[in-house]
Amino acid sequence: MHAICRHAEWVAPWRKAFPDGSLSASLEDAVGARAAADQLWLHAGGLDERDAGRLVARAVSAFPGVPIVVMSDAPAQAAALQALHGGARGYCHAQSHPDLLRQIALVVAHGGLWIGPELMQRVLGSVNARLDGQTAPTGNALSGLTPRERAVALEVAKGATNKEAARALEITERTVKAHLAAAFEKLGVRDRLELAIRVRDSAPVRSVA
Amino acid sequence: MHAICRHAEWVAPWRKAFPDGSLSASLEDAVGARAAADQLWLHAGGLDERDAGRLVARAVSAFPGVPIVVMSDAPAQAAALQALHGGARGYCHAQSHPDLLRQIALVVAHGGLWIGPELMQRVLGSVNARLDGQTAPTGNALSGLTPRERAVALEVAKGATNKEAARALEITERTVKAHLAAAFEKLGVRDRLELAIRVRDSAPVRSVA
DNA sequence: CGCCACCCTGTCCACCGGTCCAATATCCCG
DNA sequence: CGGGATATTGGACCGGTGGACAGGGTGGCG
Structure with a gap:
């Protein structure tokens, strides 16, 4: 379990959820440190959708096979889609409760996909808006x-x-x-x-x- | 844990994965039996994509709030899309290893979404096209x-x-x-x-x- | 009452479209 | 190098489609 975040205090819930997890200030640091982790959590705080998507893509290629979860300060559906499209396996609020974060980790660790409940609704109900x-x-x-x-x-x-x-x-x-x-x-x-x-x-x- | 399948032998791995799970021959039987389950697994063996999608939709309305997982004999991307759009929370091969099935159950139980790893990117692309x-x-x-x-x-x-x-x-x-x-x-x-x-x-x- | 436009149905048949069974070659990636 | 994705093509099969040949029924109009 490894997280990437410029300032540790931005992801306090994550540190609480995973006390044993390691942390890097940037993706480059994580690569340099050869941080071998089962999961990689990216804090995409101030980044816009496009940059966040690119960051995820870079992380995916830097750590092939390692599931990526994106933590946002201001979750948005568009940003979530970009992140997932970039290859992320999960997308959530950076200030989520530690219990929820552990649950997400569980899902992702088992090959699942975590998207916010509201996005889930849109995904599942998108076809209902059929033209008739x-x-x-x-x-x-x-x-x-x-x-x-x-x-x-x-x-x-x-x-x-x-x-x-x-x-x-x-x-x-x-x-x-x-x-x-x-x-x-x-x-x-x-x-x-x-x-x-x-x-x-x-x-x-x-x-x- | 409840499964719906016309013939029990079609879903042998599922029965092995969940020995305590109950089983109905049809959705109507499950409704009639008031089968209260935490998860509903649908075997969509011989059905084509559209019928499978409709079956899922009916199951969703019959058991609101209960996550649905579709088991197919011949998984296809189109069928997976239909199933997910119908409201399914998971889609997998009916003959998957019991361990994998348990894993899927775990993911779904924790609010995750299970689709084949190779399907993930495409589904997200499709969702992208629909949403924005x-x-x-x-x-x-x-x-x-x-x-x-x-x-x-x-x-x-x-x-x-x-x-x-x-x-x-x-x-x-x-x-x-x-x-x-x-x-x-x-x-x-x-x-x-x-x-x-x-x-x-x-x-x-x-x-x- | 004939004429006509519209609606509905039938059979036969050639062709197109979609799927299943392949195989071969290239290219890129781990 | 082996595996996977991509592009290309072949043959066979069968259902859907569209055209051509038919009709029968209704209602309006001169």
């Missing part, structure tokens, strides 16, 4: 189509297969193909992909999370 | 792909067929298929239409502020 238009924004590429053709085109533009569109509209797959063929003809496209592109590019408003 | 529309200039849907996969994906996102993409990149149609299949897997999409949607929605340039 179902609106009727007239005046775009769909204006020349009949209502049913438009409905089918919208389903396809969401990525649906013929079978799925059929189920969604409660009609036969054959009928979907008929409406689709008509839409192809009217819009001058050759397949569902071009239709989807046409529809989505001409959509007046987009409700993306 | 303004912070990271780099990191759209293409970020996790290799240069050639990215090139093929861009051609397809423009509406090109395999043959056209092949001609544009001066490679065989067969190779286009290979790169596309890899891109599908990494992005967690099933066909070129969903890939095009994903790519175009995460494009760096957006007309709306």
Whole structure:
């Protein structure tokens, strides 16, 4: 267990959690001291996201195979993502309770990934913000189509297969193909992909999370 | 500790890892039995990604607050993404060594997230693409792909067929298929239409502020 | 009543798209 | 040097897709 922090007092909880842990003032010092550790904890106090990400990347290459946990003074989701993307295995508040730090160490030591509970929620729930238009924004590429053709085109533009569109509209797959063929003809496209592109590019408003 | 699996022999390692764990044949059985568990392990053996994702989502709502771990017979990145997006806290091979399973349980029990080490980077890249529309200039849907996969994906996102993409990149149609299949897997999409949607929605340039 | 537009369905078939089984060559890294 | 990632290609397989050939039903309009 080794931590890197310019001033020892910045990571008081960590010292309390791991009394036997060693500490370096910088990554270079740790490398010079050949600090062999099972885990490396980085204090990224004043660094912005980008610098923190780079620091993590350097640490990863300097200590290959050693899991890295980043401690921030002001945790932010963007910073957490950068840190994890850089190769960190954990991200937490530098002033977390020693018990929590030990718990994080446990998770990371066993190959797990530690991200803040609020970030966890975003990760796990990100897909729930699915787009489900179902609106009727007239005046775009769909204006020349009949209502049913438009409905089918919208389903396809969401990525649906013929079978799925059929189920969604409660009609036969054959009928979907008929409406689709008509839409192809009217819009001058050759397949569902071009239709989807046409529809989505001409959509007046987009409700993306 | 509770597992859901149609046939007990499919999850022999799990039974060895948790001799005291209970087991149900289906999610409905588990609900009916009011199986109160600290963790719920789902065997998603023969299910495809989508059904597995839905199963996880149902399990999450049926057992709110209970961490879910998905065991797959043939782990794939796309399936892992679907499972995690559905709310799973872990994803692993159903035939993993009991020691590894116990390790995973430990991580999950302490609030961690378990994904295969090789999957970690990609998942984070995908999460990156989903979460930030303004912070990271780099990191759209293409970020996790290799240069050639990215090139093929861009051609397809423009509406090109395999043959056209092949001609544009001066490679065989067969190779286009290979790169596309890899891109599908990494992005967690099933066909070129969903890939095009994903790519175009995460494009760096957006007309709306 | 005919005509027409729209909606729905059926069958047959060629082609494309996606996946599974490979193999080969290069390059970089530990 | 061996292992891993990347790029490239081959063949076979099969389901989805799109086009072509059909129809039948409804409602409006001259």
